[in-house]
Amino acid sequence: MSVEETNKIDFIRTEHGTGKVLLVITDHLEWDSDDESTQYHVDILERKVESYLDFVINGELNYKFPQLSRRDVVILLFCKHSPEGKGAKLISALGALLQKNNISLRVEILDSH
Incomplete structure (x- = not known):
């Protein structure tokens, strides 16, 4: 699964120790300086989180x-890549939206080395 499959849940698991339900999104796309590809990434991630x-x-x-x-x-x-610029703003906005619905957003950057 990937962030580009906006109508699918990538993974569901429970967090060891807390029992929280983790709905996992895997995002491999880069946050390019190119406005068009960045906008594509923003749109895809926004649709995925809304799903x-x-x-x-x-x-x-x-x-x-x-x-x-x-x-x-x-x-x-x-x-896979740290959200910057529009990506960071989107993460913040999505976090606020989710919080209004009693859902938390947690972001982890995978080490690409």
Whole structure:
């Protein structure tokens, strides 16, 4: 799965120790200085997160995984490249949107070396 498959959940797991539901997004795209490719990345990531939000608030998560109901939900975004500029602004805006829906956003940058 990847960030470009906007209508699919990449991975679902529970966090060891907390029991939180982690909805994982894997983002391999670069944050180019090129405005067109950056805008593509912004659009794709925004659609992906909105799909995840719909999955939770429309009850699909609880329907498909009733054992996970009533648990805190975190969208965990694994990025191959650190979000900069528009990417960082988008992450901040998405985090605020998700927080209004009692969902946390956590971003982890994968070491590309």
